[in-house]
Amino acid sequence: MGWPLAVSAGLMERSPRALFAALGALATGHLLASLLVFLPFALLVALAEWQHPIQIAAGLLVIGFGIFLLFNRRHPKRLARIPPTQLGLWSFAVAIAHGAGLMLVPIYLGLCQLPASDHDATSTLVEANLAMAVLVAIVHVAAMVTAGGCLAWLTYRYLGLKFVSRSWFNLDTIWALSLVLVGVIALAFTFMEW
Amino acid sequence: MTMRPDPTFHASPRLAMEAPPENFAYTLLLSPDFSKPDALAVIDARPTSPTYSQIVHTVTMPNKGDEFHHFGWNACSSALSPLAGHAFVERRYLVIPGIRSSRIYIVDTKPDPTKARIHKIIEPEEVFRKTGYSRPHTVHCGPEGIYVSTLGGGGKDGTQGPPGVFIMDCETFEVLGRWEIDRGPQKLHYDFWWNLPRDYMVSSEWALPPQFENGIVAEDLLANKYGHRLHFWDLRDRRHVQTIDLGANHQMALEVRPAHDPVREYGFVGVVVDTTNLEGSIWTWWRDGGKFHAEKTATIPPEATPKEKLPPLLQGFGAVPPLITDIDLSMDDKFLYVSCWGTGEMRQYDVSDPRKPKLAGSVHIGGIARRTPHANGKPVAGGPQMVEISRDGKRVYWTNSLYSTWDEQFYPAGIPGVEVMANAAPGGGLELSKDYFVSCPDGYRAHQVRLEGGDCSTDSFCYPSVQ
Numbered sequence: 123m124g125w126p127l128a129v130s131a132g133l134m135e136r137s138p139r140a141l142f143a144a145l146g147a148l149a150t151g152h153l154l155a156s157l158l159v160f161l162p163f164a165l166l167v168a169l170a171e172w173q174h175p176i177q178i179a180a181g182l183l184v185i186g187f188g189i190f191l192l193f194n195r196r197h198p199k200r201l202a203r204i205p206p207t208q209l210g211l212w213s214f215a216v217a218i219a220h221g222a223g224l225m226l227v228p229i230y231l232g233l234c235q236l237p238a239s240d241h242d243a244t245s246t247l248v249e250a251n252l253a254m255a256v257l258v259a260i261v262h263v264a265a266m267v268t269a270g271g272c273l274a275w276l277t278y279r280y281l282g283l284k285f286v287s288r289s290w291f292n293l294d295t296i297w298a299l300s301l302v303l304v305g306v307i308a309l310a311f312t313f314m315e316w
Numbered sequence: 317m318t319m320r321p322d323p324t325f326h327a328s329p330r331l332a333m334e335a336p337p338e339n340f341a342y343t344l345l346l347s348p349d350f351s352k353p354d355a356l357a358v359i360d361a362r363p364t365s366p367t368y369s370q371i372v373h374t375v376t377m378p379n380k381g382d383e384f385h386h387f388g389w390n391a392c393s394s395a396l397s398p399l400a401g402h403a404f405v406e407r408r409y410l411v412i413p414g415i416r417s418s419r420i421y422i423v424d425t426k427p428d429p430t431k432a433r434i435h436k437i438i439e440p441e442e443v444f445r446k447t448g449y450s451r452p453h454t455v456h457c458g459p460e461g462i463y464v465s466t467l468g469g470g471g472k473d474g475t476q477g478p479p480g481v482f483i484m485d486c487e488t489f490e491v492l493g494r495w496e497i498d499r500g501p502q503k504l505h506y507d508f509w510w511n512l513p514r515d516y517m518v519s520s521e522w523a524l525p526p527q528f529e530n531g532i533v534a535e536d537l538l539a540n541k542y543g544h545r546l547h548f549w550d551l552r553d554r555r556h557v558q559t560i561d562l563g564a565n566h567q568m569a570l571e572v573r574p575a576h577d578p579v580r581e582y583g584f585v586g587v588v589v590d591t592t593n594l595e596g597s598i599w600t601w602w603r604d605g606g607k608f609h610a611e612k613t614a615t616i617p618p619e620a621t622p623k624e625k626l627p628p629l630l631q632g633f634g635a636v637p638p639l640i641t642d643i644d645l646s647m648d649d650k651f652l653y654v655s656c657w658g659t660g661e662m663r664q665y666d667v668s669d670p671r672k673p674k675l676a677g678s679v680h681i682g683g684i685a686r687r688t689p690h691a692n693g694k695p696v697a698g699g700p701q702m703v704e705i706s707r708d709g710k711r712v713y714w715t716n717s718l719y720s721t722w723d724e725q726f727y728p729a730g731i732p733g734v735e736v737m738a739n740a741a742p743g744g745g746l747e748l749s750k751d752y753f754v755s756c757p758d759g760y761r762a763h764q765v766r767l768e769g770g771d772c773s774t775d776s777f778c779y780p781s782v783q
Contacts (some may be wrong), residue, residue: 126398134513134579148614157528196487202459204551206513216401283779285325287396292404293318 123149123222124213125270125277126286131209132278142271146210149267151213152222156259158275159223162257165248174316180227181309187221188259188301193292195294223259225301230258324769325393328649329576332393332707337361338767340429341704342410342524343735344384345374345639345760348720352759353377354384356412358429359735359754361683361767369752373430375423378437379525383720386702386764388455390422390462390486392554393775400459402775403516405486409435409464410479410766415451416529418443420464422489429768434473436489444493447482450474451525454507458776459551460485463495465508466608467522474525479505481519504543507571510551512778513578517549518608520569520585520600525545531721534629540564540591546572548602548608560610563636564738565592569599573645573652573773575670582670584652585610594618594633598654600671602675616640616672621685629673629725636684639726641718642702646709647772648781651740653703657718658726660686660699662738664712664746676744681736682716684726693750698723698731704765705740705772712738712746717761733761 127148132141166176200220204212217223233254277285326332327620339362345355358373388411395402401437408431410423418440424431444450450468457463462484480502482497496502504521521543527533536542544566548558562569565586574583582602590597595617601610618635630636639658645651645667654663660683665673680688682699689695698716705712715735717723723731733756737749756762766774 124398124401125395130398130513130779135581136782154702185633196485196489199485202397203400203552206399206517207515212399276458283331286327286779287321287403289320290403292406295766 123152123216123266125274127212128210128271129277129283129286132251132274133271136280141274144272145267145274147209148213148270149263151210151215152217152266153259154264155214155217156223156226157255158218158225160255160259161252163227163231164251174197174312177200177228177231177312178309180231181305181312183303184221184224184228184303184308185302187224188298188305191221191298191301192295212275220297221301225304226258226262228304230255232308232311233258317659318404318406321396322391322405323408324404324407325391325396325403326775327393327396327777327779329649329777330783332770332775332777333647333709335707335769337708337773338706338769340768341735342425342429342753342766343715344387344412344763345733345756346384346717346720346763347380347385348717348723348761349759349760350381350383352383354414356410356423356432357756357762358432365648368453369754371754373756374571374757375432375434377421377502379414379417379419379722381417381656382419383416384412384763385415385719386454387766388462389457389770389774390489391458392770394458394512397453397459397778398673399778405769409465409489411455411484411489413455413464415453415554415651417450418450421428425768438489438491442476442491443482443729444692446471447494448477448478449479449482449494451479452644453505456509456776457774458510459512461492463508465505465519467505467528468525478503479524481505481508495554496556497554500547502547502556504545506543506569509572509574510776511574511585511774512551512580513577514603515551516557516573517551518570518572519547519549520715521545522568522570528719529721531725532629536593537589538565540567542567543569544587545569546585546608546610558608560601560608562587562610562612565590566590566597570641571643573643575649576645576647576772576775576777577649577781578660579776579782580649584643584645584667584670588640589637594635594637596638596656598640598643598652598665598673600673602670607756611671614640614660614665615672616654616656616663619685625685626783627684627726627728630684639699644703646705647707648709651709652743653705653712655700655703655714657699657701660688662700662703662712662714662746664740664744666744677740677746679738679746679748681748690753692750694753695735696734696736697729698727702764704767706767707770707772709742710740711749712740713767715762715765717763720761723761731761732756735762
């Protein structure tokens with residue numbers, strides 16, 4: 123997400139280093155946004171007997187956010203207030219606004235399933251969950267930055283700026299629908315297990 | 317909402333130059349005595365078309381007395397800003413403010429420019445109520461939507477509070493409110509533009525409404541009471557950061573033209589008249605070490621003229637001032653076009669070295685004293701005024717009227733509205749095209765020109781041309 127910013131940074135400074143620095147800032151912002159969404163759930167999972175209600179709530183939350191995005195189709199003006207020098211903040215705000223971390227919460231909760239009677243090991247459980255949350259966030263951000271970084275580098279070095287507008291599709295609807303889909307699948311799995 | 321970015325949005329100025337040429341020129345028509353409603357003319361600009369250089373469609377407004385002046389698009393290449401992250405608006409609507417009425421018309425140019433029609437009308441009361449400003453002027457499409465500069469503050473004569481910039485939604489055209497959070501010492505307004513990735517805005521000063529609505533006030537001009545400052549702003553913070561005073565004798569700093577390539581942190585501004593010697597001047601401003609600087613880099617002298625050839629306003633001076641009323645910079649930042657509305661000359665400066673403009677071409681047409689006819693023999697009153705350059709830099713269009721009440725003072729015999737075009741040679745040099753000559757309908761004058769698909773004073777870019 124935001125790879126054209128890395129292209130712009132590289133071209134404006136006429137240096138590949140600026141491109142990678144921008145990617146770094148974008149990755150940091152996205153990672154923080156993902157963690158901000160994940161960590162509360164990581165703590166909640168410790169309440170093992172509430173595992174299913176929590177999963178259902180998370181599923182509903184993701185579906186609800188997807189539906190909100192489907193209907194809220196205004197041009198995103200607020201993001202335009204963030205100065206170009208604050209790419210990390212920009213990346214953080216965009217990730218929150220799009221529910222980027224939220225998308226992974228149901229998957230993450232699925233990964234954290236543990237026997238429901240394990241009451242004594244709460245603290246170990248929390249630690250394990252936190253570690254898992256950080257891991258999921260890092261894997262997610264690494265995948266994003268690798269994909270975006272490749273596109274940015276190819277555009278910067280080989281494809282030229284025409285690729286920026288050519289490759290740009292309006293994915294708003296698809297993104298909103300995939301949030302809904304992930305939420306529905308998560309709900310389905312939860313009910314099957316229950 | 318579209319699935320792909322509008323094909324007329326370009327990431328860099330170079331890509332805009334490589335795009336197909338314009339098919340139509342949109343031109344504002346105004347009724348100088350307010351007897352008829354103002355209109356938008358759609359002019360055929362396809363050289364191979366049988367209706368080339370003719371008005372092929374007119375959108376007539378439902379009100380009188382709006383006084384059309386400048387206008388702009390709802391969206392442009394700035395939508396490709398990687399920060400906005402959402403390029404899915406169309407370059408489709410023309411935003412046309414009435415500088416006298418404060419009414420704003422939104423005209424839909426799709427599906428076909430020859431069927432353009434009014435989409436929405438924003439009544440003056442909405443502008444007054446939501447912004448406290450009046451007399452909307454320059455329109456630019458940018459990161460937060462549509463930015464509109466105003467010449468007047470609140471109250472009947474627009475002097476209650478300073479004028480400024482307000483923002484409109486680029487899809488619903490709802491007036492959102494004032495742009496400025498901290499305006500510093502800025503009290504007058506005219507034009508503005510910016511450098512998006514470098515995050516600054518530059519604005520200029522004309523005058524308050526009582527100083528222009530009923531004609532130029534000679535005593536105010538000679539007392540140096542018109543605007544003469546440049547203001548620099550932090551664009552995202554909406555904060556005034558620096559003022560540069562060009563000197564009180566440099567009256568009326570009008571069009572601000574930053575370099576299109578965002579790596580270039582400089583631009584130009586035209587000053588109408590120096591009250592000490594009647595010269596017009598071009599100033600170059602630039603940013604260096606976080607500070608802005610400006611210096612006078614070109615001057616155009618007045619032309620001595622016998623009294624009987626002058627309108628009463630100028631008889632005491634025995635000369636025609638050049639009156640630099642518009643400037644425009646080509647997309648490659650190479651040529652600056654300078655309208656000398658008084659002497660009747662369109663000048664082309666090579667500004668490859670921005671602080672050393674070199675005169676590269678010139679065309680005489682009209683003029684207070686010279687009254688040069690067009691190269692095709694047709695008479696032309698007025699002089700070169702609003703100028704617009706095609707994206708590829710090969711064609712330069714202009715019209716000949718300044719502002720209803722000022723036209724009467726400088727050209728008392730009247731100014732039948734025309735639009736002409738000159739071909740620009742790639743290495744410099746300017747020549748009027750004999751077959752492009754648009755006469756406005758009787759009783760109408762022409763003001764700003766906008767080219768289909770964008771032009772050199774519309775689009776702002778977030779990526780440099782350099783590869």
